[in-house]
Amino acid sequence: xxxxxxxxxxxxxxxxxxxxxxxxxxxxxxxxxxxxxxxxxxxxxxxxxxxxxxxxxxxxxxxxxxxxxxxxxxxxxxxxxxxxxxxxxxxxxxxxxxxxxxxxxxxxxxxxxxxxxxxxxxxxxxxxxxxxxxxxxxxxxxxxxxxxxxxxxxxxxxxxxxxxxxxxxxxxxxxxxxxxxxxxxxxxxxxxxxxxxxxxxxxxxxxxxxxxxxxxxxxxxxxxxxxxxxxxxxxxxxxxxxxxxxxxxxxxxxxxxxxxxxxxxxxxxxxxxxxxxxxxxxxxxxxxxxxxxxxxxxxxxxxxxxxxxxxx
Numbered sequence: 001x002x003x004x005x006x007x008x009x010x011x012x013x014x015x016x017x018x019x020x021x022x023x024x025x026x027x028x029x030x031x032x033x034x035x036x037x038x039x040x041x042x043x044x045x046x047x048x049x050x051x052x053x054x055x056x057x058x059x060x061x062x063x064x065x066x067x068x069x070x071x072x073x074x075x076x077x078x079x080x081x082x083x084x085x086x087x088x089x090x091x092x093x094x095x096x097x098x099x100x101x102x103x104x105x106x107x108x109x110x111x112x113x114x115x116x117x118x119x120x121x122x123x124x125x126x127x128x129x130x131x132x133x134x135x136x137x138x139x140x141x142x143x144x145x146x147x148x149x150x151x152x153x154x155x156x157x158x159x160x161x162x163x164x165x166x167x168x169x170x171x172x173x174x175x176x177x178x179x180x181x182x183x184x185x186x187x188x189x190x191x192x193x194x195x196x197x198x199x200x201x202x203x204x205x206x207x208x209x210x211x212x213x214x215x216x217x218x219x220x221x222x223x224x225x226x227x228x229x230x231x232x233x234x235x236x237x238x239x240x241x242x243x244x245x246x247x248x249x250x251x252x253x254x255x256x257x258x259x260x261x262x263x264x265x266x267x268x269x270x271x272x273x274x275x276x277x278x279x280x281x282x283x284x285x286x287x288x289x290x291x292x293x294x295x296x297x298x299x300x301x302x303x304x305x306x307x308x309x310x311x312x
Contacts, residue, residue, distance in 0.1 A: 002310045004068050009050070009058070009292035011071045011285060011305040013262075016117075018080045028121045029159070031308050033084050039311055043070050044092060051095035052219035056258035056282045059300045064293065072096040073285060073305065075223060075262060076111070077104060079202060082209040090216060098213060099223035099262040099285075102248045104204040108197045111227045112181065113265070115188040116171050122191050126163035129187075133170060136186040140179050148175070158289075159309065172265070173229055207252050214254035221260040222246065222281075231267035239275050246279060258282045268302075276301050 004010060016030025031039075043049060047070040050058070055071050058064060072089075074081045077100025089096055103109050123129045134145050153169045155162040171184050192199075205213075214220055222245040224230070230238050242261070249255045259282060263272075266287025276284055283300040290296075290304035 001312060002306065004046075004291075006066055006068050007064055007293070009055070009064060009069045009071065010047070011073060011292065011303060012308055012311065013285075013287070013305045014072070014074045014081075014085070014308050015076060016078060016080055017074075017084050019084075025118065025121045027124065028117065030080075035312070036084065036308075037088055039308065040088060040092060040094065042311070043072075044094065049094050052097050052221075052256065052258050052260070054095075056260075059283055059297065062294075062297050064297065073262060074098045076114070076227075077101060077205045077210070077223070079205055079209070082205045082213070086213055086216075086218070089218070095218065097219045097221050097260065097262075098210070099221045100205060100210060101223045101227040101264070102225045102245045103227065104200060105207055105210065106248060108200040110188075110196050110200045110203060112184045113172060113227065114203060115184055116168055119188060119191050120164060120167065126161075126167065129167055129191075130163065132187055132190065133167065133183065136183045137175065140182050140186070141175070158307070173232060210254055211252055219256055219258075219260075220249055220254045221256075221262055222249070223262050224264045227264040229265050229267040230263055230272055231269040235271040235275065238269075238271060239278075242275055242279050242281075260284060263287070273301050 014031065016028060017033060017036045018030060019033050020026060020028055020030055021032065048065055048067045050069050050071045072094070074085060074096060077098065081098055101111060104111060119129065137143055137148065150166070153166060153174055155165045157165045160168070171180065175183060210220060222242060224241040225244040226241065228237070228241060230241065246255065246259070261276060261281050261284040263284060263286055283303055285303050285305055288302070288304040289306060292303055296304070
C-alpha cells in the first residue's frame with residue numbers, strides 16, 4: 001500500500017466492484033465487494049473524504065486541507081456501482097463522483113474496452129486468444145501478424161503480463177478503425193456468444209439508476225459519449241464527445257454546476273484544455289499516478305489519480 005501524507009489529496013479510481021468469485025465471471029479483474037467495504041472503512045477512519053463541491057472549492061482557492069484527503073471516483077457507469085457501491089456509501093454518508101459513458105446508458109452498447117475485459121476473463125489461454133485475433137485480422141484487414149507492426153506496441157503496464165497487454169493494445173487502439181471494432185465484435189461473439197443489448201443492460205447503469213444516485217447527493221461527471229481515446233481524435237470529435245455527454249446529463253437533470261471530466265483511458269491532447277475551458281468544466285481527471293499537492297494543484301485539467309489496488 002502507498003504511503004500517505006498530510007497536506008495531500010488522493011483521488012482514487014474504481015472500476016468493477018462486485019462479488020467476483022461468486023459471480024458468472026470469477027476471473028474478472030476488479031475489487032471484491034468485501035475488500036471495497038474494508039477499504040472505505042479505512043478511508044473513513046484515516047482521511048478527510050471530499051465531495052465534488054469541496055474539491056472544486058479547493059482547486060479554486062489552492063488551499064489543500066492539512067489532514068490528508070481523499071476523493072472517490074467511479075469510472076464507466078457499471079451496474080456494480082448502483083448495486084454494491086451506492087448502498088454502502090449511502091450507509092456511511094460518504095460522497096463520490098460517478099463517470100458513466102453515455103453510449104452505454106443510452107444505446108445499450110458494450111464498450112470495446114469492456115468486451116476486451118470479458119474476453120480476457122473467459123479465455124485464459126492468451127496464445128489462443130491472440131491466434132483468434134490474428135485469424136479475424138487476416139480475414140478483415142488481409143494482414144498477417146508480421147504486417148501489423150507489433151514491435152511498435154509498448155508492452156508496459158502496472159498489473160498485466162506482456163501477452164495480456166499486447167491483446168489490449170491491439171484491440172484498444174493499435175488496429176485501425178473501423179476494422180478494429182469489427183475484429184473486437186467477431187472475437188467477442190466467438191468467445192462469449194451472448195446478446196450485446198442484454199449484456200449491456202446487466203453491465204451498466206441505466207438513466208433511472210443515475211438519476212437516483214444524483215438525487216441522493218452523488219455527483220455525475222463526463223466520461224465522454226463513446227469512450228474514445230481523446231488523445232487520438234481531432235478537436236471536432238473531442239468537442240462532440242464533451243457536448244453530447246453534457247447535453248444528455250442536462251436532459252436527465254443530473255448536471256452539476258461543478259461538472260467535471262474523467263478522460264477515457266486517461267487520454268488527452270493539446271486541444272483538450274481549450275475545449276474544457278470553453279465548456280466551463282471545473283476539473284479533469286487523468287490516469288497518471290500521483291497525489292494532488294501544492295506543486296500540481298494549479299493544473300486542474302490534469303489531476304492525477306491512484307488505482308484502488310494502490311490502497312489494498
